[in-house]
Amino acid sequence: MGLAPAAGAVRARYLVFFQYSGSPFNGVAAVRGQRAVGVQNYLEEAAARLNSVAPVKFTISSRTDAGVHALSNAAHLDVQRRPGQPPFPPEILAEALNSHLKHPAIRILQAFRVHSDFHARYAATSRTYLYRLATGCPRPDRLPVFERNLCWALRPDYLDVAAMREAAQHLLGTHDFSAFQSAGSPATSSVRTLRHISVSPGPVSPFVLPQESRKLQFWSVEFESQSFLYRQVRRMTAVLVAVGLGALTPAQVKVILESQDPLGKHQARVAPARGLFLKSVLYGGLRDLDGNPACAQSESHGTGGREAQGLQARDQ
Template identity: 75%
Template sequence: MGSGPVAGSVRARYLVFFQYVGTDFNGSAAVRGAQRAVGVQNYLEEAAEKLKSVVPVKFIISSRTDAGVHALSNAAHLDVQRRAGQPPFTPEVLTEALNTHLRHPAIRVLQAFRVPTDFHARHAATSRTYLYRLVTGCARYDQLSVFERNRCWALRADRLDMAAMQEAAQHLLGTHDFSAFQSAGSPSTTSVRTLRRATVSLGPAGPLVLPQESRRLQFWSLEFESQSFLYRQSRDPLGKHQTRVAPAHGLFLKSVRFGGLRDLAAGSPHCAQQESQGPGGREAPAWPEDPGLETSGPKAGSLE
């Protein structure tokens, strides 16, 4: 991500974590041109225009999610090049400024960090975790709470065989050729991926479901962790089971982690960053001891 030389200006690179409800977006990536569809990135970059960077700010997103997919915590890096005599924004000021100027209420910047100028949010990611939410005991869609309709997949089944699902999930673990699970048109040069974790669990109904409903509804969570995923890794390219494709609105990107940083349950950087130099040879601020973020993310949309 280049920025032209501007005499006396200072360029700073940041890693930002952000979340969104994906219902209104055509995915996380920006939609360019005169199309009516819009991506999360469009709103982030529009907000970043208010930073008055010498060079337009572009968000390089770590994990591209498809239309309708949500993110409890996605990540991106961006460069802000201020004019001569203006110091770099602190991460706190950058976070507040972006949130102030975001025009869509379904997007929020969680936190920002200064990173070395060669840091790349997509290439440096070592782990991505996705969460898929299911609900059983809901015979009709209109029986599901309006607060959950775009955040889980309602199945007509009364319950699921969790033991069988957990056993099946174990067969996916490890390194395999997942070509039978991706859609046509994948840009990846290889379909070999390593799935590190696959879990199935039954969770509580939560506060958005009325007590009388919680007695018949059961919510299920499926989590998958890998360094990267294939394009729509839940689909059969031969179309045999296309009618059974899980809808995007049940899918959440839960977390993105990066190499050289201690794992944090929130999926955000900790304090184990290598020493790095800021502009003018000054040491860049270290990762905070505890960002205090709460994040949470399988695969119905396009995942990376």
């Protein structure tokens, strides 16, 4: 919970949503004792300008690896103002953090005041990841320069989307996902519940020239769960792409899942980080950026799931 407030000081806890392009960073987590190469380093450098009595630390909801992007990640932080100074209104906090951020690839989206024992990782009820694919790209240098760090470029012109969707059905539900977990995960259990998977044509990229538009096709693969294992999404994506390219059948995906073997020939491949986006982190009761019920009341009580503390929300 952190240090107790100094006498007369007011400590306020906030939930902030933020986004970033992952290309310049060594992941979202802070790298201590070195130059600021993690997104968290820059967030905490900005927060240091708030003149909090105690140093401000960000507790990140979902850790992402180097090169992985976030349309909306979340974190909680405590700001302890001096005696006689009221807590920052959430909108002022968000504006102040943005004004002090030193890296243009990070932006604070919104802030909420939450209860003092709210926890950004354990209270999350849903996390959604988006993976972007591009087909019809004979070489990576044929991809528009503005897309090169935002998708996985595939040489073939065709993906068997129907087969990918059939394979995805084997992954839905509650399973032991050991076969899709990379080494290094601190998770105590590899059982997860995958609530949703979709494979669909992606929006036409505005960066593709007219003479290239008939060749390049973009695709979106989305996954939703309360939490994921380390690199689970990237490994599942690689297997689904193998199905789409005809290297695997949908039935083989079920066999891979049931094998619980992360070192198998097909499931050991990890899709590139550059195509992965953390799309959203939701909390029961709050409202999302569009005003739709998605996330917790601004004074939501409790940690929102102490039983979930064994779950690890990691980049996939």
